[in-house]
Amino acid sequence: xxxxxxxxxxxxxxxxxxxxxxxxxxxxxxxxxxxxxxxxxxxxxxxxxxxxxxxxxxxxxxxxxxxxxxxxxxxxxxxxxxxxxxxxxxxxxxxxxxxxxxxxxxxxxxxxxxxxxxxxxxxxxxxxxxxxxxxxxxxxxxxxxxxxxxxxxxxxxxxxxxxxxxxxxxxxxxxxxxxxxxxxxxxxxxxxxxxxxxxxxxxxxxxxxxxxxxxxxxxxxxxxxxxxxxxxxxxxxxxxxxxxxxxxxxxxxxxxxxxxxxxxxxxxxxxxxxxxxxxxxxxxxxxxxxxxxxxxxxxxxxxxxxxxxxxxxxxxxxxxxxxxxxxxxxxxxxxxxxxxxxxxxxxxxxxxxxxxxxxxxxxxxxxxxxxxxxxxx
Ligand SMILES: C[S@@+](CC[C@H](N)C(=O)[O-])C[C@H]1O[C@@H](n2cnc3c(N)ncnc32)[C@H](O)[C@@H]1O
Ligand code: SF4
Numbered sequence: 001x002x003x004x005x006x007x008x009x010x011x012x013x014x015x016x017x018x019x020x021x022x023x024x025x026x027x028x029x030x031x032x033x034x035x036x037x038x039x040x041x042x043x044x045x046x047x048x049x050x051x052x053x054x055x056x057x058x059x060x061x062x063x064x065x066x067x068x069x070x071x072x073x074x075x076x077x078x079x080x081x082x083x084x085x086x087x088x089x090x091x092x093x094x095x096x097x098x099x100x101x102x103x104x105x106x107x108x109x110x111x112x113x114x115x116x117x118x119x120x121x122x123x124x125x126x127x128x129x130x131x132x133x134x135x136x137x138x139x140x141x142x143x144x145x146x147x148x149x150x151x152x153x154x155x156x157x158x159x160x161x162x163x164x165x166x167x168x169x170x171x172x173x174x175x176x177x178x179x180x181x182x183x184x185x186x187x188x189x190x191x192x193x194x195x196x197x198x199x200x201x202x203x204x205x206x207x208x209x210x211x212x213x214x215x216x217x218x219x220x221x222x223x224x225x226x227x228x229x230x231x232x233x234x235x236x237x238x239x240x241x242x243x244x245x246x247x248x249x250x251x252x253x254x255x256x257x258x259x260x261x262x263x264x265x266x267x268x269x270x271x272x273x274x275x276x277x278x279x280x281x282x283x284x285x286x287x288x289x290x291x292x293x294x295x296x297x298x299x300x301x302x303x304x305x306x307x308x309x310x311x312x313x314x315x316x317x318x319x320x321x322x323x324x325x326x327x328x329x330x331x332x333x334x335x336x337x338x339x340x341x342x343x344x345x346x347x348x349x350x351x352x353x354x355x356x357x358x359x360x361x362x363x364x365x366x367x368x369x370x371x372x373x374x375x376x377x
Contacts, residue, residue, distance in 0.1 A: 003054040005251040006082060008039065008074070009262030010063040011280065014097060018131030019162065021193035023264045023278055024061035035263075035280065036070045038287040040077040042261045045292055047081040049269055050259045055089040055248035056082075058112075064094035068106055075110040089114055089247045091155075096142040097134040104142075104149045114246070115146055116155040116186075122173045126165060131197060136176070143180050153244055155184035160222070161215040162190040163198070163207040170218045171225075178229050183244035186237055187222050189215055216365060234317050236364055253312045255305075264295075271305070273298045302329070303376040306336075310374045314350075314367070319358030333357065340373040 012032060013024040027035075056078060066074065084090075091114040092107060099117075107115070121127050122136040146154055156177055160170050177185070192199055192209060201207045223233060231239040235253065238246065251258055260267045264278035274297040277283050286293035300308070306329055313320035325333045334341060341357070344350040349363035349370050363370050 002256045003247070003251050003254075004050050004052065004256070005055045005057065005248050005258035006050065006053050006078070007248075007258055007260040007262075007265055008056070008058045008063075008078070009260065009265040010058060010060040010066065011035075011263045012060065012065050013062045014065060014095070014133050016131065016197075018129070018197035019159070019190055019193065021195050022061065027280075029067065031280070032066060032070060034284050036066070036073050036077075038284045039074065039262055040081075041287040041290070042293070043077050043081040045287075045290070046259060046261060049267075050082070050257065052083040052085055053088055054085055055251060056084065056091070057248040058090075058092045060093055062095045062098055062118075063092050064098040064103065064107075068103060071103070071106060072110065075112075079111075091116055091246070091248055093118070094142075095134065096139040099142045099145070101145050101149070104146050104151070108149050108151065113151075114153040114155065115151045116157065116184075117143060117146075118157045119177065120157060120159045122176045123169065126162075126169065126173075129164065130159065130162065140180065143182070152183070154182045155186060155246065156180070156182045157186045157188065159188050159190055160218045161210050163202075163209060165210065165218075167214065167217055167221065171221060174222055174225055178225070184238070184240045184246060185226060185231060187219075187226075187239070188237055189219065219365070232317075235315050236367060250316070253316050255309050255312050271300055273300060301377070305329075307374060307376045311371055314357070314359055314370065317358065319356045322352075322355050322357060337374060344370060344373055 009023070011024045012027050012035075015026060016024070058074070090112050092112045093116045095118050117139065118132075119136070119139045120130055120132055124135060127135065143154065143156070158173065158177060160173075190198075192202060198207065202209065226233070226239045230241055232242070233239050234245050235249070238249070240246070255268070257269050258267060259269060260275070262276065263280055263283050264276055266273065266275040274294050277286070277293045277295045283293045309325065309328065310320060310333075320333070322333055341350070341352075344363070345352070348360055349366060351358055351360050359367060359370060
């Protein structure tokens, strides 16, 4: 049976990182209180839309910025409104500067069983360049406190391929993080997003982006060292020790159903995509008036569903089952894309084995080239 997920968006951060264009901003306690109240109202209005949950992901922004009182209110609200499986994976994203021992203990007591920590870099110089508010010492301290409190499933987010970063620095950063031995690592190559500080610096000519070759060298190095240290890659940017893949993200990548609540959160239910408003005042006002703050609902066309199934499944190392595709769409992928698949096989960008199509190692590097072949819309 398909799995079900709940995503909860917390749009607050202490300060904005120089590369980030997520919907997040600094807010005062009053606004955070009102937001949590609104979120709980949204839960009461949406709880019947989804069955028993396999995963919950509280993301952001920085959910760990919330006060103890609001964290407790939020989690209690979730458990009162939704049914969850006994082994439900419950993740919270965090920034080391917003954690402390008391908060970690509370998270643990409220059944959070997966902690995701944004670390990004290890040197003060690079952390400053990225606009991070913590030192690597802060991150290590909170990581170790989390272990002590009993979190065994911890993810660390790292970034590479940002201006002025050298291969040597990236190697050192990974070696340092590997000493912590987290169960999961996400490594993200910088995407220069419009509207961020780094984008402005790039536009005014103050910084240069790294060339593709160096970006790839950094990626290959990460892939190799993580494999040597007992992590397997299961998605383009994600590596895990055995049994520690992120179940929640796999629900997205397998195109299974999820309900997203909170500011600008996206949902996918009954073949419909919908997403919430992104203005916090409008979001809160709608909920005060018992109205769902939905901005747009979209029925996916057949072509959109096909495209999405292919794109999302190919991101994962498990690939796309040809049989499953046929059952879903009543047409064989090999027939629908016969020429394209022939070309991709010839260029060694995909492999087909045991009824599954996957990106090859080369294909993972050139994934955009592969995805273009499957475009329909
Ligand atoms: C919601 S944040 C993680 C939690 C917390 N807010 C923090 O940053 O510590 C999600 C992750 O997305 C990644 N990210 C954000 N913007 C990015 C960008 N422009 N390019 C690449 N990765 C990015 C960062 O690695 C970040 O850790
Ligand atoms: S990377 Fe994390 S802490 Fe930084 S602005 Fe984005 S969401 Fe906030």
